[in-house]
Amino acid sequence: MTDSAKLDHIVVASADLDEGVAWVEQRLGLALPAAGGKHPLMGTHNRLMRLGEASFLEVIAPDPDAEAPTHPRWFGLDHPPATPRLAHWLVRWPGLTRQAIPGVNGPAIRQRRGDLSWLITVPEDGTLPHGGAFPSFLDWEMAEEAIPPRAMPSLGFDLTALRVTHPEAPRLAETLAPVLQDPRVSWRTGAEVALSATLAGPTGDCILD
Structure with missing residues (x-):
């Protein structure tokens, strides 16, 4: 039996972390929590905010x-976007190394941030x-009730919709369908790749794209 995959998180990529945080805060109307850290293996750092219960x-x-890595940074951050944007999304899949990973995601590698490993x-x-447009996959290697998102600070926002636009959207949706069934995720055929997330929270609905 295949372990259940779930939408884990959405990613805003930026050339500068402070600029990325300010871009999100302007849309949320609230200051982001200070939670986050560094990824020495990838030469990146981040800020985090819980969405709902477990995303x-x-x-x-x-x-x-950070010292520049000897290999390409993840999330395309060797060539970050000129302005912050919603760039990617990830699906958590328990037992990742046992699964037949769909798509062109590359190998599952181990990452660390402080005491956390995944x-x-x-x-x-x-x-x-x-x-x-197509998600990466991760495995926190722990019980669902103990995964890190559940302990992250929250501002009361939830992810209510994620729209994925891609020239081959039907094919990507079909590839992912056996792994992830999430009514919040919709696919749209378009000439350019784009992601748009709707967050519902104390300041109303906001769009990250």
């Missing part, structure tokens, strides 16, 4: 104080799968 928002950027699929060239 979260990540703002990530190259860390100017597995995540990262293409060898560091690029985003299908321009960010």
Whole structure:
């Protein structure tokens, strides 16, 4: 029996972490929590905010104080976007190394931040799968009730919708369908790759795209 996969988090990529945080805060109308940390293996750092019960928002950027990695950074951050944007999404899949991972996600590698360790699929060239439209997969390697998102600070926002636009949207949706069934995720065919997330919270609905 295949372990259940769930939408884990959405990713805002930025050339500068403070700029990325400010971009999100302007849309939320509230200051982001201070939670986050550094990824020495990838030369990046982030800020985090829980969404609902067990998902979260990540703002990530190259860390100017870190030693440059000898391999490509994840999330395409060797070439970050000129302005912050919603760039990617991730699905958590228990028992990741036992699964037949769909798509072009690359191998599952081990990552660490402080005492936390997890597995995540990262293409060898560091690029985003299908321009960010197709999710990466991760495994927190712990019981669902103990996963890190549940302990992250919350501002009362929830992820209510994620729209994925891609020239081959029907094919990507079909590839992912056996793994993830989430009514919040919708697919749209379009010339350009784009993600748009709707967050509902104390300041009303806001859009990250």
